[in-house]
Amino acid sequence: MNDINSRQNSERSINLIKAFSATYAHIKRYEAARYFGSFMIATASIFMAAIQKTSPILVAIGVGWALTSSIALAQLARRWATEGATIQEHFDTYLYDMEWKSGRSKVEPERIHILSLRFRGSEERLRDWYPDVSELLTPFGILICQRSNVAWDIQLRRRWKAAVEFFLVAWCLAGIAVGIAQELTVLEMILRWFAPSSGLILLAWETVRTQQTIISERSELCSRISAELDWISPSIGRTAANRLKSACREIQDGIYATRAQTAAVPKFFYDHFRANDQEAMQTAAEDISGGTSSN
Template identity: 30%
Template sequence: MPEIRAAQNATENLRLQAAARRLYSRTKLLDGLGLTFSLALALAAPVIASMSDRAGLWVAALAGVWLFASRLVLAPVARRVQRAAAGVQDSFDAAVLGTPCGRSLATPASGEEIHAATREVDLGRFRNWYPAESTSPWPLSVALCQRANAVWARRQHRLYGRLLTGATVAVTALGITVAITNAQSLQTYLAVILLPSLPLLLDASELAGAHRAAARKRGAIEAALDEFCRAPDPATASDTVSAAQRDLLELRSRGPLVPDWLYRLVAPRYDDDMRFAARSATTP
């Protein structure tokens, strides 16, 4: 993989990777703002309802407005930025791995936008993005890098999906506990506790399902690449890496994203695991 190692650390490609990360972070910020406000409403509702049913109804009304605003305004903006991020990541892969660009699935960013996104970024943070320490020839070298990406994302999606499921259960249990403690009627519970929690419950349950689905799809990509890496066939090599790249781009541009705080938390361990697996895959 000497060519991949050199290409991914070239300045122009480091800029592409840095720009992709910056754009993905903006997408995650928009998604995070929506989820955070929904969480604030869900946590505030039981407390406010225990003090005043009337105030609880105002929180419920605000939750209804937010439910529509977040889905009709915030979500489309976030998805547009995500497609731009996926386009830059795809350009990075095309330059480093030699894979074809999927222009129909992602929105390519201009050179000016890439420069603006990386003006004050330390490019050294993005060196050695793929595990290219071995001397595997093409196409095995490309397949190993694609596999590493699929496995990393699969593990993140699975972990975050479980966290979201746990949060949904916890918030629901909190609301029921408060209602029982204050001897509130079912009507009061539905109006001033459950309704303000709906944005969070809907977002979290949908996201949890989306992350589980993304983990399964990444797992399918991983399985296909594992099969190819065990017995590389030159006759199907181009089709294999192209199909994997197309599926990865689809998930990058339209799939759910894991927040940066979780990425930073697991990155050191995942990176060590990724490089160990890449070395093991090419060790006789």
């Protein structure tokens, strides 16, 4: 039996969840600002295409915004992503009673407290962050929680990546269609449609590329977790338990690495699928555990 479920609803755990949730909220604000600015300029390009005019000023604004979005705002988001991933590492290592990664800096308690006060939302939704694994052996419970985290994230990111891919293809095809309908040269089509909306195109492409990278990395982690789960038994010995402990630490390092990347999924998208995904996570956890316990 383990203490994961009792720990995850403790005051310390809830404060840590509040802190990293507030941190990720900052990332989503930066991402929202990037999308909003890009959409506004892209909308202007639609208007210019409709009146069949090319605006050098709009081209300059579009290219300038693309650079600002891809360099300055993206860099700010990356800083928050690293801090958020580190705070979530505080949460997981406390939950799993796992040693801290040697050489990795911790976030100061004062900073965590300040961030937790910035949390806006229902505290009730922060409880039972991971599925119920209270009746399982400690390494088994940790692996189930790690798998739940990874599998949920993969599914959510696949949906978001598909949505952005669809938009990106539709936008580019629309630009080509406008160029053909107005009998534009390639240069005119670029200056009238693609250059002003370059910020939006680059952001969409960056989103698709980064999401695919994280999906691939997390899929490998999910396969590793499944391989470890395949041979666990209720009568696991000390040697095997120590090996599993080391494996869990390695898997956790992989989870941290993917969390530290700036590739947030919008809150509205997460909220839309949250109830179904949470139910699927719990069902999968029960199915995988197969009734195995520490008795």
